[in-house]
Amino acid sequence: MIKKELVKINDYLWEIPKKFRADMRVPARIYVSQKILELVEEEALTQLVNSTTLPGIVKYALAMPDIHSGYGPPIGGVGAMRLSDGVISPGFVGYDENCGVRLLLSDYLANDIKPHLENLATEIQRQVPSGLGRGRQEKLSLEQIDRILEGGAKYLVEKGYGQKEDVINCESEGRIEQAEAAAVSERAKNRGRGQVGTLGSGNHFLEIQRVEKIFNEEIAKVFGLFKDQAVIFIHTGSRGLGHQNCTDYLRVMMQAMPKYKIKLPDKELACVPFNSPEGQRFFKAMSGAANYAWANRQMITYYIRKAWQTILGKGELKLLYDVAHNIAKIEKHQINGQERELCLHRKGATRAFPPGHPEIPKKYQQVGQPVLIPGSMGTASYVLVGQKQGQESFFSATHGAGRAMSRHAAMRAVSGQEVVRNLKAKGILVKCHSFRGISEEAPLAYKDIDEVIEVVHQAGLSKKVARLIPLAVIKGE
Amino acid sequence: MKKFEILEHRADLKIKILGQDLAELFINAGLAIAEQQSLETKNQSLEKEEWESVEINSPDLNSLLVDWLNEILSRSDLNHKTYFNFKIEELSEKHCQAKIAGQKVNQKQIDIKAATYHGLEVKKVNNRWQAIVIFDI
Numbered sequence: 013m014i015k016k017e018l019v020k021i022n023d024y025l026w027e028i029p030k031k032f033r034a035d036m037r038v039p040a041r042i043y044v045s046q047k048i049l050e051l052v053e054e055e056a057l058t059q060l061v062n063s064t065t066l067p068g069i070v071k072y073a074l075a076m077p078d079i080h081s082g083y084g085p086p087i088g089g090v091g092a093m094r095l096s097d098g099v100i101s102p103g104f105v106g107y108d109e110n111c112g113v114r115l116l117l118s119d120y121l122a123n124d125i126k127p128h129l130e131n132l133a134t135e136i137q138r139q140v141p142s143g144l145g146r147g148r149q150e151k152l153s154l155e156q157i158d159r160i161l162e163g164g165a166k167y168l169v170e171k172g173y174g175q176k177e178d179v180i181n182c183e184s185e186g187r188i189e190q191a192e193a194a195a196v197s198e199r200a201k202n203r204g205r206g207q208v209g210t211l212g213s214g215n216h217f218l219e220i221q222r223v224e225k226i227f228n229e230e231i232a233k234v235f236g237l238f239k240d241q242a243v244i245f246i247h248t249g250s251r252g253l254g255h256q257n258c259t260d261y262l263r264v265m266m267q268a269m270p271k272y273k274i275k276l277p278d279k280e281l282a283c284v285p286f287n288s289p290e291g292q293r294f295f296k297a298m299s300g301a302a303n304y305a306w307a308n309r310q311m312i313t314y315y316i317r318k319a320w321q322t323i324l325g326k327g328e329l330k331l332l333y334d335v336a337h338n339i340a341k342i343e344k345h346q347i348n349g350q351e352r353e354l355c356l357h358r359k360g361a362t363r364a365f366p367p368g369h370p371e372i373p374k375k376y377q378q379v380g381q382p383v384l385i386p387g388s389m390g391t392a393s394y395v396l397v398g399q400k401q402g403q404e405s406f407f408s409a410t411h412g413a414g415r416a417m418s419r420h421a422a423m424r425a426v427s428g429q430e431v432v433r434n435l436k437a438k439g440i441l442v443k444c445h446s447f448r449g450i451s452e453e454a455p456l457a458y459k460d461i462d463e464v465i466e467v468v469h470q471a472g473l474s475k476k477v478a479r480l481i482p483l484a485v486i487k488g489e
Numbered sequence: 490m491k492k493f494e495i496l497e498h499r500a501d502l503k504i505k506i507l508g509q510d511l512a513e514l515f516i517n518a519g520l521a522i523a524e525q526q527s528l529e530t531k532n533q534s535l536e537k538e539e540w541e542s543v544e545i546n547s548p549d550l551n552s553l554l555v556d557w558l559n560e561i562l563s564r565s566d567l568n569h570k571t572y573f574n575f576k577i578e579e580l581s582e583k584h585c586q587a588k589i590a591g592q593k594v595n596q597k598q599i600d601i602k603a604a605t606y607h608g609l610e611v612k613k614v615n616n617r618w619q620a621i622v623i624f625d626i
Binding site: 053055056080081082083084087106107108142143144199202203212213214252255256258259262263266267278279280282415417418419420421445446448449 | 495496497498499500501502548552556559562563566567596597598599600602603605606607608609623625626
């Protein structure tokens with residue numbers, strides 16, 4: 013039992029010491045409260061311990077409070093590898109490369125859109141398909157996909173699918189410059205041709221929400237948030253292109269590992285040195301998939317704005333921020349008093365830079381990076397802000413509530429129809445394409461988002477700014 | 490005989506697949522994907538069968554099964570199809586040559602991102618083949 017070996021650092025932080033297993037290179041640390049810890053599976057802790065064996069890992073393998081088991085590292089995992097002699101691992105990014113979230117702010121009060129809510133949700137659902145059917149009508153050419161892979165959201169904005177502020181207010185301005193289209197396979201590109209502007213399935217969603225509570229008026233003002241405001245939350249990633257890219261490179265890495273004499277306890281952790289030809293090629297390809305995901309969320313924004321205009325006739329939707337939660341990026345961090353360049357892997361973890369960090373937009377420099385955390389379907393989502401104390405977690409925070417029950421158990425516990433009825437009774441509208449997906453994502457299958465956020469806040473990973481509650485959940489057509 | 494069984498997993502899709510021989514194991518693994526993706530596959534005959542050739546070469550049997558499943562998932566996404574008809578032509582521990590056929594579906598139930606290597610087991614139990622695969626969804 014790993015749980016028995018945990019050493020309490022404080023009320024919100026626990027450590028698995030390096031001596032726990034001979035192959036650990038660093039200790040593992042997990043940000044949880046006692047209550048959440050009880051929900052964490054042994055399997056997830058084993059996966060966290062496995063993550064400490066990656067070559068070049070610095071300080072700790074970390075888990076956020078939404079930790080649950082995945083494949084390779086746990087979901088909610090963070091690993092920082094030295095660029096000089098560390099590795100890069102596709103499994104530590106996940107199959108949905110740059111899965112992430114963005115928040116659009118309206119100038120409407122939630123009450124003012126309520127009479128139009130049904131029409132608005134229907135129109136958004138029509139404009140933004142799930143992509144699990146025939147995809148979008150318009151299929152992009154391979155040349156256009158190459159442009160998106162290298163240009164990201166920035167390219168789409170230049171083409172007229174957005175505003176200048178959409179680029180400024182996006183992580184990395186919607187484009188990682190190291191991306192190289194040639195590193196992405198033709199199969200992956202072809203999978204991406206009909207999916208720019210599609211939502212996907214699983215826990216991906218669009219929600220029309222109301223700002224229910226403001227915790228910090230001053231920062232909310234800087235972010236453009238006010239009480240009872242109508243906002244739109246978008247959660248999706250790089251779709252089939254990203255899944256294919258991860259699959260392609262996992263194969264490459266597994267075959268290359270013996271050459272670099274890397275042995276690991278789980279094949280899904282497959283990795284190669286960051287500075288190897290395979291590592292560099294994966295970084296360029298994954299950066300391309302990340303750019304594709306930012307473009308996907310930008311295109312979705314374009315269609316939501318269109319739906320907004322069609323139904324309401326006026327009003328703007330401004331981008332508060334867009335942040336990735338499945339990604340590997342080069343970042344500078346202070347390690348033992350010295351600045352080091354690291355390859356930061358976040359798999360189900362949100363970047364949360366503090367005030368004054370050079371990589372956040374100018375308008376947020378004084379207060380810190382907006383940290384957007386979706387709850388499970390039909391429950392609250394949060395806006396937080398990055399802070400200095402987050403240094404210990406490489407400026408990372410949770411990416412959601414985290415599952416507490418298997419999909420199978422959720423399906424047995426509650427039917428999709430029942431979930432929709434329960435949400436309707438709470439005044440929440442649900443637009444979905446499959447009742448199966450709805451029961452799998454039922455609120456009872458997840459940890460309590462309020463408790464998870466409290467850990468993030470109390471542990472100093474990020475500070476609460478606002479709590480958002482859903483008015484309509486849209487899962488695509 | 491049961492072709493496959495869904496097992497408990499916190500976040501993803503864990504399936505135990507069974508087969509009298511390796512070829513049947515591979516076919517049943519393909520069917521497991523089809524049934525998760527689409528409710529339309531049951532009792533359906535292929536009117537316009539369009540067989541597609543698949544050839545996979547992998548370093549070992551575990552990788553061969555994962556590569557086979559990922560090839561089906563990849564084509565399913567690319568061609569908006571659910572594949573539920575399989576003919577295995579050649580099969581060894583490192584090589585698989587097959588024909589697969591399916592039908593366009595209006596809406597898949599779930600988007601299976603990939604078959605993973607995590608906790609993967611392909612083995613013979615009581616003279617029958619068995620595999621446990623976790624799919625990322």
